[in-house]
Amino acid sequence: MKAEVSRRKFLQGSVAMTILGGTAVTAPNLLSNEHAAKPSIISKTGTGANTKVVPTLCEMCVNKCAALARVENGVITKLDPNPLFPKSRNMLCPRGNAGIAALYDPDRLKYPMIRAGEKGEGKFKRVTWDEAYDYIKEKTLKILDEEKDNRSSFLFCAGEGMAEHTFKSFYEAFGSANWLNHASVCLQTVVSGYGVTLGGYPQADMENAEYIIMAGANRAEAIVTPDTMDLFKRTKRRGAKLICVDPRFTNTAAKADTWLAIKPGTDLAFVLALTYVVLTEELYDKKYVAENFNGFDEYKSTVINNLYTPEWASRITNIPSKEITKIAREFMAHAPKAIYYPGRRSTFAKNDFQLRRAMAIFQGLGGGIDTKGGLIFGKKLKLKTRESLAPLYDRAQGRAMGKKVKKAKGQTGYEDCAIVASGGSWIGWRNRFLEGKMPYKVRGMFIYKHNPVMNTPNSAKTIEMLKKMELVVAIDTMPSDTVMYADVVLPEAHYLERTDPVKTFGGLEPSIAQRNKVIEPMYETKPVRDILRSLTRMLSKPIFEITKKYDEMVQEEIEESGEAKVFAEFDINLPFRENQEHFNEHEVSQYPGAAEALATRGVFYPNMDKYFKQLSVNEHEYYPESEKAYTVRGGKPKTRSGKVECNLSNLAKKGIDPMPIWRKEYEYTIPEGKFRMLTGRHAQFTQSGTSNNAKLRDLMPENFIWINKRIAKEKGIEFADMIEVSSSVGKTKLRAYPTEKIAPDAVFFIHGFGEESEALTWAYRSGGNDNAIIEDHTEPVYGAAAMHETNVEIRKV
Amino acid sequence: MARYGMALDYKNCINCKACEVACKEENGILMGADKHRIWVGTGEIEGEYPLLSIASNTFYPSQCQHCDDAPCQEVCPTNATYYDENSIVRVDPEKCILCSYCMNACPYDARYVDDRTVTVDKCNFCTDTRLDRGEVTTACQATCPTKVRIFGDLDDPESEISQVLRERESKTLKAHLGTNPKLFYLL
Numbered sequence: 001m002k003a004e005v006s007r008r009k010f011l012q013g014s015v016a017m018t019i020l021g022g023t024a025v026t027a028p029n030l031l032s033n034e035h036a037a038k039p040s041i042i043s044k045t046g047t048g049a050n051t052k053v054v055p056t057l058c059e060m061c062v063n064k065c066a067a068l069a070r071v072e073n074g075v076i077t078k079l080d081p082n083p084l085f086p087k088s089r090n091m092l093c094p095r096g097n098a099g100i101a102a103l104y105d106p107d108r109l110k111y112p113m114i115r116a117g118e119k120g121e122g123k124f125k126r127v128t129w130d131e132a133y134d135y136i137k138e139k140t141l142k143i144l145d146e147e148k149d150n151r152s153s154f155l156f157c158a159g160e161g162m163a164e165h166t167f168k169s170f171y172e173a174f175g176s177a178n179w180l181n182h183a184s185v186c187l188q189t190v191v192s193g194y195g196v197t198l199g200g201y202p203q204a205d206m207e208n209a210e211y212i213i214m215a216g217a218n219r220a221e222a223i224v225t226p227d228t229m230d231l232f233k234r235t236k237r238r239g240a241k242l243i244c245v246d247p248r249f250t251n252t253a254a255k256a257d258t259w260l261a262i263k264p265g266t267d268l269a270f271v272l273a274l275t276y277v278v279l280t281e282e283l284y285d286k287k288y289v290a291e292n293f294n295g296f297d298e299y300k301s302t303v304i305n306n307l308y309t310p311e312w313a314s315r316i317t318n319i320p321s322k323e324i325t326k327i328a329r330e331f332m333a334h335a336p337k338a339i340y341y342p343g344r345r346s347t348f349a350k351n352d353f354q355l356r357r358a359m360a361i362f363q364g365l366g367g368g369i370d371t372k373g374g375l376i377f378g379k380k381l382k383l384k385t386r387e388s389l390a391p392l393y394d395r396a397q398g399r400a401m402g403k404k405v406k407k408a409k410g411q412t413g414y415e416d417c418a419i420v421a422s423g424g425s426w427i428g429w430r431n432r433f434l435e436g437k438m439p440y441k442v443r444g445m446f447i448y449k450h451n452p453v454m455n456t457p458n459s460a461k462t463i464e465m466l467k468k469m470e471l472v473v474a475i476d477t478m479p480s481d482t483v484m485y486a487d488v489v490l491p492e493a494h495y496l497e498r499t500d501p502v503k504t505f506g507g508l509e510p511s512i513a514q515r516n517k518v519i520e521p522m523y524e525t526k527p528v529r530d531i532l533r534s535l536t537r538m539l540s541k542p543i544f545e546i547t548k549k550y551d552e553m554v555q556e557e558i559e560e561s562g563e564a565k566v567f568a569e570f571d572i573n574l575p576f577r578e579n580q581e582h583f584n585e586h587e588v589s590q591y592p593g594a595a596e597a598l599a600t601r602g603v604f605y606p607n608m609d610k611y612f613k614q615l616s617v618n619e620h621e622y623y624p625e626s627e628k629a630y631t632v633r634g635g636k637p638k639t640r641s642g643k644v645e646c647n648l649s650n651l652a653k654k655g656i657d658p659m660p661i662w663r664k665e666y667e668y669t670i671p672e673g674k675f676r677m678l679t680g681r682h683a684q685f686t687q688s689g690t691s692n693n694a695k696l697r698d699l700m701p702e703n704f705i706w707i708n709k710r711i712a713k714e715k716g717i718e719f720a721d722m723i724e725v726s727s728s729v730g731k732t733k734l735r736a737y738p739t740e741k742i743a744p745d746a747v748f749f750i751h752g753f754g755e756e757s758e759a760l761t762w763a764y765r766s767g768g769n770d771n772a773i774i775e776d777h778t779e780p781v782y783g784a785a786a787m788h789e790t791n792v793e794i795r796k797v
Numbered sequence: 798m799a800r801y802g803m804a805l806d807y808k809n810c811i812n813c814k815a816c817e818v819a820c821k822e823e824n825g826i827l828m829g830a831d832k833h834r835i836w837v838g839t840g841e842i843e844g845e846y847p848l849l850s851i852a853s854n855t856f857y858p859s860q861c862q863h864c865d866d867a868p869c870q871e872v873c874p875t876n877a878t879y880y881d882e883n884s885i886v887r888v889d890p891e892k893c894i895l896c897s898y899c900m901n902a903c904p905y906d907a908r909y910v911d912d913r914t915v916t917v918d919k920c921n922f923c924t925d926t927r928l929d930r931g932e933v934t935t936a937c938q939a940t941c942p943t944k945v946r947i948f949g950d951l952d953d954p955e956s957e958i959s960q961v962l963r964e965r966e967s968k969t970l971k972a973h974l975g976t977n978p979k980l981f982y983l984l
Contacts, residue, residue, distance in 0.1 A: 044825035097818035220811035261847030683813035
């Protein structure tokens with residue numbers, strides 16, 4: 001019986017050791033602007049009067065789980081799961097529960113500010129909204145005038161969120177071609193790899209799969225709804241066999257039947273060897289392949305002729321060849337109810353795009369596509385969309401891309417990537433900007449809910465970039481490291497203080513959900529839509545004057561049809577005029593009763609009242625089995641050809657391998673005395689956005705660096721010793737966690753800690769910042785950040 | 798009048814600690830790692846990389862076991878620890894003198910000191926918050942992503958917990974001590 005882990009033992013053994021005890025932070029005393037840490041009376045729920053419950057959607061991570069907010073006397077006292085939402089299945093994770101601490105965080109951005117000191121110094125003066133808008137207007141007009149109406153002299157950046165598109169409408173109306181979002185530090189390669197191979201980024205039917213290979217994904221810690229909930233009710237010999245492939249022993253490994261400690265960055269060799277076994281032993285679904293594959297014979301002969309044998313892969317991956325053979329056979333024995341889990345992480349190795357292609361093809365060999373227990377495309381409830389305003393500015397230059405260069409065999413691509421995706425390459429763009437390789441001057445920057453100083457490898461370079469920008473406008477809720485380099489700070493309302501654009505969630509059980517405002521925005525904060533409405537109202541006419549001055553096309557049009565008519569097409573205020581609630585009502589107007597259901601219950605789907613059933617206190621049924629969208633295309637992939645694309649000659653034209661193959665350059669050895677730096681996620685934190693959350697820091701106040709126990713012993717490192725981690729680009733400091741859960745030649749710590757912003761009371765220099773030391777490696781296809789390609793040194797300090 | 802207990806499908810637990818945060822929010826528990834009514838127990842992993850014992854890293858959600866024969870209640874000199882009408886082991890802060898006998902007597906280490914009231918505190922199955930409002934789940938059960946917990950009346954043969962305990966095997970912690978816990982770990 002191992003359950004005898006006592007409170008004391010638990011505390012001793014826990015990384016979550018805290019010295020924070022006693023800082024009582026309860027909702028009421030956070031309403032003041034001071035950092036009052038006075039102990040309050042017990043703040044349990046049910047003590048206030050005037051109680052109401054408002055359905056909303058969580059924003060503590062990307063999942064958007066449905067929550068019910070309990071409000072007592074105008075204060076949110078509790079967030080509970082909203083059982084009506086099929087995606088989040090009646091649950092809220094620790095971060096979802098801690099949303100209240102984010103709302104009442106005393107460090108929140110409270111009013112508009114203009115920089116008063118040097119960039120990064122953290123000195124700002126409080127201004128009125130109009131003063132802030134005036135400042136932005138003046139600087140924007142100056143830059144646009146000097147750049148002769150080249151709208152692309154401004155860069156727009158956004159993090160993920162329900163209002164990301166609202167901000168993007170500002171970028172589109174403004175007319176810049178420079179858009180950088182989270183994609184290139186997020187899931188660009190996985191989405192694109194599956195996109196070109198299967199025609200879409202599929203979901204996984206974790207409720208019915210019998211065999212799951214989870215490689216480089218960690219659903220017990222990087223929670224994705226509903227995958228996490230569906231999977232772990234069925235592991236441990238309860239219906240789903242789980243093979244976890246990860247260089248670290250994660251919480252997912254703890255729930256697996258088999259854990260395979262793979263060498264970082266070699267998953268592609270593992271998949272190719274699985275494929276080799278399946279092809280040579282002819283275990284694949286021959287009927288499915290004959291009907292649904294393109295380029296199968298070429299791929300088959302490539303894999304076989306290259307001798308991607310289990311023995312070959314074993315030497316590269318450190319996974320025993322017998323295990324590879326066994327897994328390949330077991331997977332195909334369970335197919336099509338077998339899943340090679342796609343995952344949705346950042347790019348780790350330079351071969352990630354090819355890895356995703358190989359995974360998608362392997363999945364197809366078992367026929368587990370668009371079918372129960374396999375990968376599924378599902379259905380999506382359509383929303384009414386409106387035309388966005390995207391005026392044509394003749395003087396606006398194209399996106400600031402790298403130079404076109406000749407790749408091998410006369411093929412062309414760009415100097416830092418083969419394909420420029422809509423979200424761009426953060427590292428590529430930033431480095432070109434710093435190296436003076438821009439085709440024109442980019443002088444201003446609007447940032448929404450995005451923290452590139454923390455989220456993009458090589459923080460020092462991102463800081464340099466922000467310092468070089470003449471105008472940086474940041475819209476955010478927290479004084480992040482990035483906000484410290486802003487010239488103007490515009491405080492956004494917290495997610496519990498605003499109604500966001502309604503969103504449709506596709507899948508097996510499609511639904512529509514809405515984030516409803518729970519309480520009025522505190523301080524002087526506003527939803528981004530309201531911020532942009534006011535800002536564009538002030539900007540619209542003056543910047544049109546600049547267009548009039550330089551844009552000959554516009555001049556001609558005005559002569560022909562008059563200024564009023566032309567201005568109507570250039571009025572950047574247009575997309576923001578309507579209020580959010582009204583906008584949402586229109587978007588769902590084709591579904592009777594939807595707007596009301598979304599406002600009062602948070603969730604809507606056709607026949608919800610008929611279909612939704614509570615099966616037990618914990619379990620609910622959202623759709624009857626016969627209505628679940630397991631198969632929507634008769635098992636065919638969503639590619640234009642309707643087939644799994646093994647061999648893409650159009651990729652070859654851009655200098656990309658047309659089929660997934662292993663290249664010698666993917667192999668590496670770690671120099672003596674160095675360690676492979678690994679980063680990753682955690683169930684209690686979502687990147688840097690949650691690093692100052694008091695309730696989450698209560699569980700783990702700082703991140704720790706995992707060092708193999710034997711190595712730690714050799715180096716005289718003990719638990720909680722301070723360690724300096726350094727690479728060619730920087731240094732960071734954090735405490736040690738010696739453990740056997742990591743290889744002797746690797747170190748790991750979770751992302752999102754070690755912020756340098758002094759305005760973050762708790763996050764300031766708490767733990768280490770991975771991106772201070774991760775080097776700016778990019779993968780060759782999209783220029784996405786390759787985050788596991790850095791070797792580091794460690795020393796006790 | 799009920800006899801409340803809880804069944805834990807502990808193999809579902811992924812150690813995400815949603816229950817810990819939900820408990821603290823619902824019941825207004827102080828911050829600090831030594832202030833918690835519930836927790837997830839883990840042991841140090843056994844073996845050497847890469848040959849590690851998966852079983853040694855099992856997660857055990859834990860808390861007050863609401864024993865039918867609770868040592869904490871027996872040793873309390875002021876009757877501050879008592880069984881309420883629903884057989885829940887409770888602490889009356891008005892009577893507690895912080896002698897800490899109960900903390901030593903509890904074999905499950907389920908008690909801690911609330912620094913505001915300077916008395917001993919522990920899980921009470923959300924009695925004075927959720928149950929008082931007529932809700933049928935505890936905060937930890939409601940929020941759990943993988944639905945580890947089933948809370949309910951052990952005396953009601955129709956309750957879900959009674960049904961589950963009839964249908965599935967379960968164990969109690971430190972059964973040899975004769976404390977008769979009302980928390981059941983489902984096998």
